[in-house]
Amino acid sequence: MNQEPQPPQSLVDSLARARQVLICTHVEPDGDCIASSVALASALRRAGKEVHQFNPGPFDRSEIQTYRNEFLPSVPAYLRTPVEGRLAVVLDCSQPERIGDLAAEIQALSTIVIDHHPVSQPMGDSTWVVPYAPAAAWLVQIVIEALGNGLTRDEARLLLFGFSTDTGFFRHIHEQQSPSFLGVSRLVAAGASPRDAHAHMYGNKTLESRKLIATLLDRMQSHYGGRLLITWELQSDTLKVGKENRDSDSFYQLASSIADCEALVLIREESPGRCTGSLRSRDSVDVRPVAQKYGGGGHKNASGFLAEIDCMELVGRVVEDFAPAFSEPDNRASG
Numbered sequence: 001m002n003q004e005p006q007p008p009q010s011l012v013d014s015l016a017r018a019r020q021v022l023i024c025t026h027v028e029p030d031g032d033c034i035a036s037s038v039a040l041a042s043a044l045r046r047a048g049k050e051v052h053q054f055n056p057g058p059f060d061r062s063e064i065q066t067y068r069n070e071f072l073p074s075v076p077a078y079l080r081t082p083v084e085g086r087l088a089v090v091l092d093c094s095q096p097e098r099i100g101d102l103a104a105e106i107q108a109l110s111t112i113v114i115d116h117h118p119v120s121q122p123m124g125d126s127t128w129v130v131p132y133a134p135a136a137a138w139l140v141q142i143v144i145e146a147l148g149n150g151l152t153r154d155e156a157r158l159l160l161f162g163f164s165t166d167t168g169f170f171r172h173i174h175e176q177q178s179p180s181f182l183g184v185s186r187l188v189a190a191g192a193s194p195r196d197a198h199a200h201m202y203g204n205k206t207l208e209s210r211k212l213i214a215t216l217l218d219r220m221q222s223h224y225g226g227r228l229l230i231t232w233e234l235q236s237d238t239l240k241v242g243k244e245n246r247d248s249d250s251f252y253q254l255a256s257s258i259a260d261c262e263a264l265v266l267i268r269e270e271s272p273g274r275c276t277g278s279l280r281s282r283d284s285v286d287v288r289p290v291a292q293k294y295g296g297g298g299h300k301n302a303s304g305f306l307a308e309i310d311c312m313e314l315v316g317r318v319v320e321d322f323a324p325a326f327s328e329p330d331n332r333a334s335g
């Protein structure tokens, strides 16, 4: 595989024809969906279109705060009815539940979907899902380029930020994703700087945010001979430092560097009796079944869920949930 994927011509045509575009992205937004949305909005406005951006929030991640005012949490009633030239675009997800109430609000509209999450039944009238794409930002870049007006420097910077978010600044890219570097090369040629993108993502952290990581590491439990590592963040920890001082990626980076770790779990008590779980794995361990058990989902190596369960009870349950994954002896050496 050494060619970049191309979007269906019908999808590019419907974007080119649209006069008014409503871009919707997923709950608990991240750098990939937000940057993809803002870059696409910019390119469409350059092409003379009216663009509205929607995201259900919450905007908890510090690196996307700059963009939160560009998004509305719900679609105003006057935009929900189908009229000639009005088009909804769903980015970085393809299941209605991932965009919350927005799904019902755009239900009557003609909808296109651009995503990199593998799902069996994507929503939308015209759909472009490329599961081997490391980020939606790369697909959005290709769509913007297909529209024929090039990329501005700001759009290139945004897309590199999105790409870097989902790839952990290139750490998660594997050899089957080589064509994505062609896209990155064009972003850099258009004026995006990897050095600045790295500083934007990994710099400017507060001391409190580093201390929170220290707390999580200090609490960490090791199970199944060190193959599963699990830790938790209590609401009192979060209140002490503020949600904006959460830095999951730096935490995963540190914890996953521990020898023998194959799966990593971070449980966060959002409020008493209500927790989110983030699951990460290296290589062969599939964390999706555990996330799905609590109504969540995601990728084989990165999944999440929200559960109405007491924090410490959930920690115990999740450890047991991983028993099937680790029932086989460690066969990485032979595999």
Ligand SMILES: [Mn+2]
Binding pocket: 032, 033, 092, 116, 135, 136, 166
């Ligand atoms: Mn993504």
